[in-house]
Amino acid sequence: MYTKEMLESMKKVEANRAANAVMEPKRMTAEENDTLLKTYHPDYREEEFDVLAIGPNKGEKVPKELAALLQANSRIHPEEIDLSRVDYDVDVLIIGGGGAGASAAIEADNAGAKTMIVTKLRIGDANTMMAEGGIQAADKPNDSPAIHYLDAFGGGHFAAKPELLYKLVTEAPEAIAWLNDLGVEFDKAPDGTMITTHGGGTSRKRMHAAKDYSGAEIMRTLRDEVLNREIPVVDFTAAIELILDENGKAAGAVLLNMETQEILIARAKTVIIATGGAGRLHYQGFPTSNHYGATADGLILAYRAGAKLLYPDTLQYHPTGAAYPEQIFGALVTEKVRSLGAKLINANGEVFMHPLETRDVAAASIIRECSANGKGVPTPEGVGVWLDTPMIELKGGEGTIEKRIPAMMRMFGKYDIDIRKEPILVYPTLHYQNGGIDITSDGQSTVENLFVAGEAVGGIHGRNRLMGNSLLDVIVFGRNAGRSASAKAKETTTGALTLAHVDAYAKEMADAGIVSDIVSPKLLPDYRRKK
Amino acid sequence: METMVHIFLMGKQYEVPSNLTIMKAMEYAGYQLIRGCGCRNGFCGACATIYRVKGDRELKVCLACQTKVEDNMYVATLPFFPLVKQVYDIEKVSATQQIMMQLYPEIYACIGCNACTNSCTQGLNVMQYIAYAQRGDFEKCAEESFDCVMCGVCSSRCPAGISHPQVAMLARRLNGKYLAPKSQHLEDRVREIKNGDFKELLENLMQKPLSEMQELYNHREIEQ
Numbered sequence: 001m002y003t004k005e006m007l008e009s010m011k012k013v014e015a016n017r018a019a020n021a022v023m024e025p026k027r028m029t030a031e032e033n034d035t036l037l038k039t040y041h042p043d044y045r046e047e048e049f050d051v052l053a054i055g056p057n058k059g060e061k062v063p064k065e066l067a068a069l070l071q072a073n074s075r076i077h078p079e080e081i082d083l084s085r086v087d088y089d090v091d092v093l094i095i096g097g098g099g100a101g102a103s104a105a106i107e108a109d110n111a112g113a114k115t116m117i118v119t120k121l122r123i124g125d126a127n128t129m130m131a132e133g134g135i136q137a138a139d140k141p142n143d144s145p146a147i148h149y150l151d152a153f154g155g156g157h158f159a160a161k162p163e164l165l166y167k168l169v170t171e172a173p174e175a176i177a178w179l180n181d182l183g184v185e186f187d188k189a190p191d192g193t194m195i196t197t198h199g200g201g202t203s204r205k206r207m208h209a210a211k212d213y214s215g216a217e218i219m220r221t222l223r224d225e226v227l228n229r230e231i232p233v234v235d236f237t238a239a240i241e242l243i244l245d246e247n248g249k250a251a252g253a254v255l256l257n258m259e260t261q262e263i264l265i266a267r268a269k270t271v272i273i274a275t276g277g278a279g280r281l282h283y284q285g286f287p288t289s290n291h292y293g294a295t296a297d298g299l300i301l302a303y304r305a306g307a308k309l310l311y312p313d314t315l316q317y318h319p320t321g322a323a324y325p326e327q328i329f330g331a332l333v334t335e336k337v338r339s340l341g342a343k344l345i346n347a348n349g350e351v352f353m354h355p356l357e358t359r360d361v362a363a364a365s366i367i368r369e370c371s372a373n374g375k376g377v378p379t380p381e382g383v384g385v386w387l388d389t390p391m392i393e394l395k396g397g398e399g400t401i402e403k404r405i406p407a408m409m410r411m412f413g414k415y416d417i418d419i420r421k422e423p424i425l426v427y428p429t430l431h432y433q434n435g436g437i438d439i440t441s442d443g444q445s446t447v448e449n450l451f452v453a454g455e456a457v458g459g460i461h462g463r464n465r466l467m468g469n470s471l472l473d474v475i476v477f478g479r480n481a482g483r484s485a486s487a488k489a490k491e492t493t494t495g496a497l498t499l500a501h502v503d504a505y506a507k508e509m510a511d512a513g514i515v516s517d518i519v520s521p522k523l524l525p526d527y528r529r530k531k
Numbered sequence: 532m533e534t535m536v537h538i539f540l541m542g543k544q545y546e547v548p549s550n551l552t553i554m555k556a557m558e559y560a561g562y563q564l565i566r567g568c569g570c571r572n573g574f575c576g577a578c579a580t581i582y583r584v585k586g587d588r589e590l591k592v593c594l595a596c597q598t599k600v601e602d603n604m605y606v607a608t609l610p611f612f613p614l615v616k617q618v619y620d621i622e623k624v625s626a627t628q629q630i631m632m633q634l635y636p637e638i639y640a641c642i643g644c645n646a647c648t649n650s651c652t653q654g655l656n657v658m659q660y661i662a663y664a665q666r667g668d669f670e671k672c673a674e675e676s677f678d679c680v681m682c683g684v685c686s687s688r689c690p691a692g693i694s695h696p697q698v699a700m701l702a703r704r705l706n707g708k709y710l711a712p713k714s715q716h717l718e719d720r721v722r723e724i725k726n727g728d729f730k731e732l733l734e735n736l737m738q739k740p741l742s743e744m745q746e747l748y749n750h751r752e753i754e755q
Contacts, residue, residue, distance in 0.1 A: 030749050125569040139720040146732045154748030162737050173720040183704025192712030203753045216574050224700050228618050258565050291570040327552050331572050414597055527558040
């Protein structure tokens with residue numbers, strides 16, 4: 001499967017494997033990290049960002065691709081929409097059917113609220129489903145929420161909102177217990193002890209996993225629970241604009257049937273945005289590990305309705321996307337591969353970094369190795385470095401790969417690469433939106449009655465996120481939003497519905513001299529061949 | 532120069548580069564996918580696909596995002612299949628054989644044809660995990676079915692009308708909740724947090740100035 005040139009380089013990897021496997025590469029100092037990030041991390045390429053001219057974050061920079069969607073035209077003409085013909089009338093409307101949306105729905109249902117999920121694809125078509133490596137929680141005797149806090153706060157460059165991070169780490173063990181109680185099958189030793197590993201930047205082994213299907217196992221269980229509760233799920237239906245009431249509170253959404261193009265109106269006492277990330281916007285031309293619908297829709301809807309964003313200029317490039325074969329270009333190679341002992345190796349067979357640096361540092365280091373250092377391995381789509389998977393079995397014994405990372409073995413096995421015997425080629429892939437909509441610790445945005453959960457939130461992690469803290473945040477903040485939104489719904493009287501904010505935003509655009517031929521939210525990427 | 536192959540999408544012929552997956556070939560041909568496309572990475576089961584290569588008797592199945600096109604491949608997508616999903620209260624059921632008899636009695640009508648196993652896009656031994664479910668051996672059913680992406684192809688081929696992925700889903704939840712050993716350290720930690728044991732420690736940490744926080748982070752002890 002590998003090309004001749006790759007096989008030549010692979011010989012060097014094999015020759016050095018035994019020595020490379022036992023060496024402990026030193027970690028970079030804080031100063032080295034800083035310089036590396038500023039020189040090589042994509043977030044620091046100034047020319048790839050635009051400054052917003054309108055809206056709550058006016059004057060701040062965001063990726064060009066996001067700016068183009070934030071400062072674009074609505075998909076609707078408000079005067080053509082009849083808000084008096086309500087198709088769905090609920091207490092809590094949840095937009096998005098991933099881990100955060102499903103968790104929110106379960107808690108809102110627990111609280112007795114009339115709840116509904118709308119999703120533009122199916123429930124479970126979400127980045128949660130694709131999270132492979134695991135979920136963090138400080139539940140071992142040598143660990144504590146305070147140590148978890150320090151790891152995440154430092155890993156996020158001390159930019160997380162303290163009250164959000166406090167919530168994340170203190171509610172983490174309960175989140176694991178809740179999932180376990182719903183029937184999620186965590187990897188456990190025979191005595192019930194959770195099998196936990198390190199992730200990049202963790203100082204304690206607190207990564208809980210369900211093989212390398214961690215997110216899939218969590219998502220399918222949450223989905224099953226939503227269906228058991230008979231919470232309505234309206235699938236293949238996108239929210240294309242929020243509806244406010246006359247007092248400026250969130251009060252529903254304009255929906256679009258993705259297949260028939262029919263417009264529907266959902267009225268709600270409170271709304272939860274759980275629309276996930278933005279990988280499918282392919283910032284800076286990067287491939288992505290994200291699911292098909294990751295197009296930042298929630299950010300667009302919320303921004304047009306007046307909600308403030310936090311850290312929208314910071315993205316996570318997962319250090320190890322598949323660089324080869326081209327059929328899986330950009331697909332996620334879980335960090336767990338490195339947790340289990342595989343190291344990153346350059347074209348000459350040399351270990352060039354500690355395998356468990358934080359993701360931003362690891363990504364920048366791989367980019368440096370392949371650019372300035374010139375020690376990458378050329379591939380049809382660009383370049384990559386080796387991730388020496390056979391080291392895992394040297395360290396953990398034969399059978400470790402099949403038992404702990406079966407999805408990875410299967411993904412490469414389909415292209416005749418046996419990761420137990422051969423290393424794989426990796427390069428950073430667009431993975432996670434660190435920033436998003438600004439919330440308070442009850443999950444509410446700056447727009448009253450508009451709640452947010454999951455990847456659409458900004459500020460939980462700061463400017464970089466540790467492995468395993470995202471699955472955790474969709475559960476903790478999903479449940480949190482479900483509880484808060486249902487409690488708020490009880491005390492809310494919704495006034496007359498309006499889309500005046502859509503007109504006002506269009507006027508603001510016109511006044512700023514912005515002319516756009518784009519409509520947003522994007523909903524789905526377009527991969528059709530351009531002739 | 533890229534090599535081209537001829538494929539047939541729902542019977543209509545297209546010429547596409549030979550290195551594409553079926554999913555990317557559909558997009559190359561001009562399809563804007565709505566259904567039949569989810570994670571694009573082999574985890575969500577949205578893109579179940581049935582195909583036959585011209586001249587070949589055998590019907591093959593795959594995930595469109597994980598499979599390369601071949602010359603003369605006839606492709607039919609299966610973006611939805613009406614699986615039977617029974618509703619139950621996970622708090623009220625118990626992990627006994629009776630629950631399968633009650634919710635999914637059709638599993639006992641399995642005729643042992645093994646079409647499910649032969650059609651699994653994940654290469655799982657589906658008939659075997661159904662056999663475990665019949666016997667109420669949920670731990671083994673859970674283990675055997677763990678890598679299931681619930682694409683539904685097995686059920687589409689089943690003469691007994693079994694919804695295998697849903698049977699396995701039930702088995703895994705029963706196993707995870709009731710049969711797998713309890714984690715004492717987790718229960719202890721949840722109780723300690725509820726008790727407020729870490730509150731002061733955390734609040735002290737959060738009040739520290741940035742420089743002290745950086746110092747603590749940069750010199751924290753890392754478990755080997």
